[in-house]
Amino acid sequence: MTAEHESIPPWYKQFWPWFLIGLLGSSVTFSLVYLAFSLHYYDGTVAQDYYKEGLAINEQIAKQEQAQALGLAATLRADPATGDLVVDLAGEQHPERLVLKLIFPTESARDRTLELEHVRAGRYVTMLEEPLRYRWYLHLQPAEGQQADWRLTGEARFPTEDEIALVPGI
Structure with a gap:
């Protein structure tokens, strides 16, 4: 073999x-x-101090209760052509200015804070450089940051011709 x-x-x-x-x-x-x-494409949606923000939920609930006690509600209209924002505030309190925080759901870099000027009984106006697009969370309060006494919240998809309701909420 x-x-x-x-x-x-x-x-x-x-x-x-x-x-x-x-x-x-x-x-x-x-x-x-x-x-x-x-x-x-960092999303940045998780807060660095999420524990402290979780503990601050009681302050947010107090803001909601204060807005309800004052009988506050608002409607927001956005002109899709010019980008003007008009807020009509109903209730007992009418501060000289309001702060509208526009929160983009997925990218914190797109968040915007706008100051609205009081023009007459309960009406506040501001102008944008360009009209809004996409979906936003809205926070309306009399001062910027955590020192505000009350807050109204809402959600909107722009551009829209409809009025957007802002109600007491977290």
């Missing part, structure tokens, strides 16, 4: 080493692509 000697090709000419190297290479490539996306 003669033993036939089978020639074994070198490793670089075989299928399985290249298959395993390809799996590892594609894994590294996809990981780098996802890393680049996560760094470029």
Whole structure:
């Protein structure tokens, strides 16, 4: 009997080493692509001090109760052509100015804070450089930040011709 000697090709000419190297290479490539996306499109929706904000929920509830006690409600109209915002505030209190915070749901870099000037009984006006688009959360209060006595909230999708109701809320 003669033993036939089978020639074994070198490793670089075989299928399985290249298959395993390809799996590892594609894994590294996809990981780098996802890393680049996560760094470029950072959503920023989670607050750094979420524990403190959670504890401050009582202050927000107090603002809601104060707005309800004063009988406050508002309607907001946005002119899609010019970008003018008009707020009609109903209730007992009419401060000299209001602060409207526009919160974009997914990108904190788009958030805007606008000051509305009192023009007559319960009517406040401001102008924007360009009309609003997309969906926004709205917070209306008499002062900026946490020192406000009350707050009205709402949600809107712009552009719209409809009035947007702002009611006491968190």
